[in-house]
Amino acid sequence: MIVDSDTTWHFACKLNQLPLGGMKHVRVFDTEVLLVRASKEDIVAMEPWCPHNWAPLVDGKFNPGSMKLTCCEHGMQIDIKDGEITRGPNGGPAGHYEKCFRFPVKVERDRIYVHLKTPQEVDAYYAQCGVPGILGSDALK
Amino acid sequence: MSSWIPLQTEAEVLESERAKEGFVGVGDKGPTKRYPHAYPIPGPETRAQRAWPAFTYVPPPAVIDMRKWRFETYGLVNNPLSLTYEELKALPTASSVEDHTCDDQILTTGHRFEGIDFRTIIELTQPDPDCEWILFECDGGHSVSHSIHKRMMLVYRRNGEPIDPSHGYPLRAWIPGDWGGLNPKWVRRIKFCESRDPDFYMTYFRQHGADPAILAAVYKSHVGSGAPIEAINHFLGFFYKTFWWDVRHNPMGARGKGIATGLRAPMYIGDDTWANYKTCL
Ligand code: FES
Numbered sequence: 249m250i251v252d253s254d255t256t257w258h259f260a261c262k263l264n265q266l267p268l269g270g271m272k273h274v275r276v277f278d279t280e281v282l283l284v285r286a287s288k289e290d291i292v293a294m295e296p297w298c299p300h301n302w303a304p305l306v307d308g309k310f311n312p313g314s315m316k317l318t319c320c321e322h323g324m325q326i327d328i329k330d331g332e333i334t335r336g337p338n339g340g341p342a343g344h345y346e347k348c349f350r351f352p353v354k355v356e357r358d359r360i361y362v363h364l365k366t367p368q369e370v371d372a373y374y375a376q377c378g379v380p381g382i383l384g385s386d387a388l389k
Numbered sequence: 390m391s392s393w394i395p396l397q398t399e400a401e402v403l404e405s406e407r408a409k410e411g412f413v414g415v416g417d418k419g420p421t422k423r424y425p426h427a428y429p430i431p432g433p434e435t436r437a438q439r440a441w442p443a444f445t446y447v448p449p450p451a452v453i454d455m456r457k458w459r460f461e462t463y464g465l466v467n468n469p470l471s472l473t474y475e476e477l478k479a480l481p482t483a484s485s486v487e488d489h490t491c492d493d494q495i496l497t498t499g500h501r502f503e504g505i506d507f508r509t510i511i512e513l514t515q516p517d518p519d520c521e522w523i524l525f526e527c528d529g530g531h532s533v534s535h536s537i538h539k540r541m542m543l544v545y546r547r548n549g550e551p552i553d554p555s556h557g558y559p560l561r562a563w564i565p566g567d568w569g570g571l572n573p574k575w576v577r578r579i580k581f582c583e584s585r586d587p588d589f590y591m592t593y594f595r596q597h598g599a600d601p602a603i604l605a606a607v608y609k610s611h612v613g614s615g616a617p618i619e620a621i622n623h624f625l626g627f628f629y630k631t632f633w634w635d636v637r638h639n640p641m642g643a644r645g646k647g648i649a650t651g652l653r654a655p656m657y658i659g660d661d662t663w664a665n666y667k668t669c670l
Contacts, residue, residue, distance in 0.1 A: 259584075261463050261580075262465070277586055278586070359583070
């Protein structure tokens with residue numbers, strides 16, 4: 249997933265297509281994103297695949313009261329406030345799972361926009377993993 | 390919006406629509422012109438082959454659950470649709486007899502496609518006036534972007550039979566006069582975009598260093614457009630170097646990159662229309 253764009257805010261969908269307390273799996277620029285609407289103003293955009301085994305999170309259950317999302321496949325629980333995993337798959341420990349990535353969101357007029365990772369941000373992530381990034385490679389030349 | 394994304398103005402799109410005239414069918418009257426075979430092979434200039442081959446470079450969906458299947462529109466629309474297959478088939482039908490030219494210049498003729506004219510979808514879903522581009526999103530992760538001003542059709546029957554699994558059952562798009570590769574199969578949703586969202590091939594080739602000029606030439610060429618076969622051949626060369634290299638020489642197929650050649654048709658749940666289908670992808 250590499251965003252190669254002059255702008256990093258990309259149109260996702262209209263506000264009224266995302267029901268209160270609901271989720272929507274959308275395509276934003278070249279990336280797939282899960283939008284979750286916990287309350288009227290509170291919209292979260294995150295990776296749409298479960299960090300355990302990549303089940304589509306949109307098929308899971310979202311509880312707007314506790315802000316917890318439960319995966320349909322093995323019941324991993326994600327706190328969408330910060331992307332923290334609060335329960336592992338099949339009720340197991342959550343400890344060794346990374347946080348779910350959340351994208352910044354903004355609403356303008358009645359449209360929802362998502363801020364995707366820039367190539368620089370992708371490279372910074374790879375650098376922190378000690379892996380060569382993309383900007384020095386053949387890609388994006 | 391990024392400078393590498395192929396863009397066309399409405400006027401340019403309408404002009405290429407006019408240039409397609411004769412090569413595309415109008416209702417049950419098939420095309421009156423035939424696109425010449427692009428490869429310098431001996432024999433008649435136009436070679437139509439009988440069987441309609443099915444190619445797919447993006448993996449087909451493994452399973453399509455027809456109990457949950459909905460055709461959806463979203464994005465810059467005032468009335469997002471969510472229709473079951475039955476509801477979709479109940480919409481006014483359109484039909485058209487067409488020739489089909491695949492990216493590899495294989496010509497087949499006399500397809501009688503039945504489905505829904507894209508204008509019907511536009512009337513129902515009411516896109517905002519500033520919407521210029523749409524994105525077909527398919528089961529299995531493929532996506533194809535087109536201008537909203539093109540003549541397009543959503544097809545569910547061909548020659549009186551439901552369209553078969555290797556050609557996109559339950560629903561595929563048909564853009565008359567465009568190369569086969571830009572007609573996505575297993576269409577599930579349409580996003581109405583604010584600007585042109587890059588589709589699967591654009592993203593893939595961009596990441597592999599494709600020249601934006603060639604990308605643009607390919608995305609705006611079509612069956613009646615005359616010259617740009619050089620651009621297409623150039624692009625195909627690039628395609629075989631990058632895409633097929635992954636497919637053949639990467640130990641994962643090209644699966645690690647999200648790409649594989651599809652060797653089997655999807656399995657359908659809750660629908661036995663094609664229960665005994667022998668896959669031929
Ligand atoms: S895939 Fe989500 S819990 Fe296993």
